[in-house]
Amino acid sequence: MNTFRSLFVWQKSMTFVTEIYQLTASFPKEEIYGLTSQIRRSSVSIPSNIAEGYGRDGDSDYLRFLNISMSSLFEIQTQLEISFNLNFLTENQFNKIFGDSREIERMLSSFIRKIKDRK
Numbered sequence: 001m002n003t004f005r006s007l008f009v010w011q012k013s014m015t016f017v018t019e020i021y022q023l024t025a026s027f028p029k030e031e032i033y034g035l036t037s038q039i040r041r042s043s044v045s046i047p048s049n050i051a052e053g054y055g056r057d058g059d060s061d062y063l064r065f066l067n068i069s070m071s072s073l074f075e076i077q078t079q080l081e082i083s084f085n086l087n088f089l090t091e092n093q094f095n096k097i098f099g100d101s102r103e104i105e106r107m108l109s110s111f112i113r114k115i116k117d118r119k
Contacts, residue, residue, distance in 0.1 A: 004054035009107040013047040013069075016100055020076070023097060027088050035088070039079045045072035046104065059115050066112050073108065077101050 004010050020043040027036045046069045053065025077098065084094040 004051040007050065007054070007111070009104065009111050010047050010050045012100075012104050012107060013043075013050065016097075016104060017043045017047060019097060019100065023089065023093060027083070031088070035079060035083060035086075039076060039083070042072045042076040042079060045069065046076075050108075059118065063112065063115055066108065066115065070105070070108050070112070073101060073105055077105075 020039060024036045024039055049065045049069040049072065053062040053069075056062055056065065080089070080094060080098055080101065083089045084091070089097070
């Protein structure tokens, strides 16, 4: 039986969360309750909502949670740009993590289309 754990977009987003936690560990300590916390919460929200939506009854509910995941992804993309602008991330770090977020965005977008098409 398949579970949300078998979804590639969930797996990729779980890896993304780990990367985010590792990156933000070097952020300034005064940001622990600010940008660091916000970025971490946004990243955790992505796979969490994919999983929660998977357990819901019906495609409409599932789509709602997938769209929340997408919103969290857009939120974190903005927060990563802010972090880069504040020099909390190097250009290489930013390009890598932002590229990962764009890959998840494409996967999630495709998955949302697939769910909509089966309605």
